[in-house]
Amino acid sequence: MSQPAPIVDFPVDHQDAVEYLRANGRPILADKLVTLLQNIDEDPDEPEVNIVSLRDMARCLVEHGDFADPSIGSDRYSMVYAQWRIMGDGVLVLSFLGNGETLLVAQADRDGSPVDVSEEGRLQDVIKEYECLVPRRQ
Secondary structure (H helix, E strand, O other): OOOOOOOOOOOHHHHHHHHHHHHOOOHHHHHHHHHHHHHHHHOOOOOOOOHHHHHHHHHHHHHOOOEOOOEEEEOOOOOEEEEEEEOOOEEEEEEEEEOOEEEEEEEEEEOOEEEEEEEEEEHHHHHHHHHHHOOEOO
């Protein structure tokens, strides 16, 4: 079994998010977060991470533990996003805008039926409506 990625000198809030993910069954996602934070620390051009957005992402992916581990990043506004490849050579992006708000964008050509979704709203409402698009853990 491999060792988890180390937490270096990150702010306490970031360390807490990593440990929360690890303690709640999301070790792969925790390692991805460590890598993201290390990249931000090493490259001043990388966008920072909004802590409220980060907490929303961590909470969402722990609550929905059956969701596959996404790629994660932060946008130019410091909002954290999760991104999955979906059927139909598509992509689904869930941006965590903070305070329970989210933006979901999904585009694909699924079995000849195009998927083209852009929905902003309360996280629980958006997830309830579109969770069928999110890949599941194997």
